[in-house]
Amino acid sequence: MRIVFASGKGGTGKTTVAVNLAYLLSKAGQNVQYLDCDVEEPNGHIFLKPTIEHTRPALVRVPVVDQEKCTSCGECSAKCQFHALVVLPGSTLVFPELCHGCGLCSIVCPAGAITETDRETGKIETGTGLRGIKFVRGILNVGEPMANPVIREVKREALSGHLQIVDAPPGTSCPVVETMSDVDVIILVTEPTPFGLHDLQVVVKVAQATGKPIGIVVNRDRGEFRPLIRYLAEQKLDVLARLPEDRKAAEVYSTGVLLLQALPEFRDHFADIAVGLGLLQDARELKNRGQLT
Template identity: 55%
Template sequence: MRIAFASGKGGTGKTTVAVNFACFLASSHKKVQYLDCDVEEPNGHIFLKPDLEKKMLAKVMVPVIDKDRCTACGECASHCQFNALVLILKDVLIFPELCHGCGLCARICPEGAIKEGEREIGYVEKGYAHGNIDFVHGVLNVGEPMAGPLIQKVKDNYKEDHIQIIDAPPGTSCPVVKTIIDADCVVMVTEPTPFALHDLKIAVSVAQTLNKPIGIVINRENREFKPLTDYLSKNRLPILTTIPEDKDIARQYSKGNIIIERLPHYIDNFMELAINIKKLLEKKQFR
């Protein structure tokens, strides 16, 4: 089972909910795997504090052109959908940061002048947290634009016999799509503010385009925000649980602590979340 946690707007508490849910499942004697796919700014490790046992460099293919064999026919540049190759006069220029590593240019070159080289984009680390949570995260190199391939390398570590908690990047761009595309459901974490609702609508649209079951967690709830409840009701998006605005939660968060361990009365919220995710996956009606 793959459960993706997304948000749209950053800072809604997506990672807080994801790591606490992972710890709740682990405390219930479930096999749990936490995968932090927010590779540009991973922060699940701050709360889970894993013992990291393995580090693997992540590389992508980039073309290397043999100038002696290249006839400047332009086939590689004309077929590259990402404009990573450009023919200028009789020279082919390569823009490595635009290259998606698909290898098409090497396959179609009539002269066999293009070979596959490598470029390092970051690394993946693996370990264990809280005794039995299998932990994986990716760390993208500073200034590196190609998050997608690194996210895939994180996901290559899926353990099918585990419940996989996938922490998606904020926003609605390509890295989010890459993260949630093979999830069984998407939990959208939002808050009762106009900015969060604006970005939630876009994130929901992305997940709906991918035909994903969607449930909502309202974090930092301190009052009814009618535009949010009206939107959820109109679009039949179930509220999986709500978490109140609480200074004690903020204090524990700022210390990098797990909420359900320091404030155990919130275990009920994550129990409710687990029950309602099960209903979401089984397409059962919510009360």
């Protein structure tokens, strides 16, 4: 199963929920892989403490134009949806930063003047974190405008036979849509504030367009924000857990320690998420067996 954790805005606690659930499920005996697709600002490593075992470049195929063969017919430029090629009299310009690597230009060129070469847009790191959690993260090169190619490379590292916890970028733009593709369940993490509700409403529309099951986790819950309660009821969205607002949680987070390692009172909340997803049995039974302590 592949579960993606997303949010309409940054700072809602998306990564907090993702890494702690990965840790809990690993303690319960499951094979878990954590994939950090927030490639512009990955931070899951701060909490899962992985040993990086392999690093490779994330590559995109971009066009190279043989100006001697090029007839300046304009076919490549006309077909490119991303305007990565511009045909001028006697010369065809390529803008590699705009290229999505689809290869269409080389296919439609009637003169056979276009070949492709690799361009590095970031890097992919793999390793092993706490409790044997398999760890993958993508890191986008500074100044690189497109995260999607790196996100796709992260997902290519997915291991069969493992429960995959995918940490999505914040927001609702193309990188989020790319991360949400080919998953089984979408978990949206929100907070009980006007900004949190507004951005949740936007990301719910994106998630609903995928047709995948959606679950909600309310972080820093205080229980009194009626607009959020009404919205969730209107949309018939299931709340898997409500993590209470607690200054101690913020203090633990700021030191790079998992909540489950430092605050035992949060264990039941994360167990509720796992049980709600059908990934664990009744949390009390597991606790009696010593797997959640």
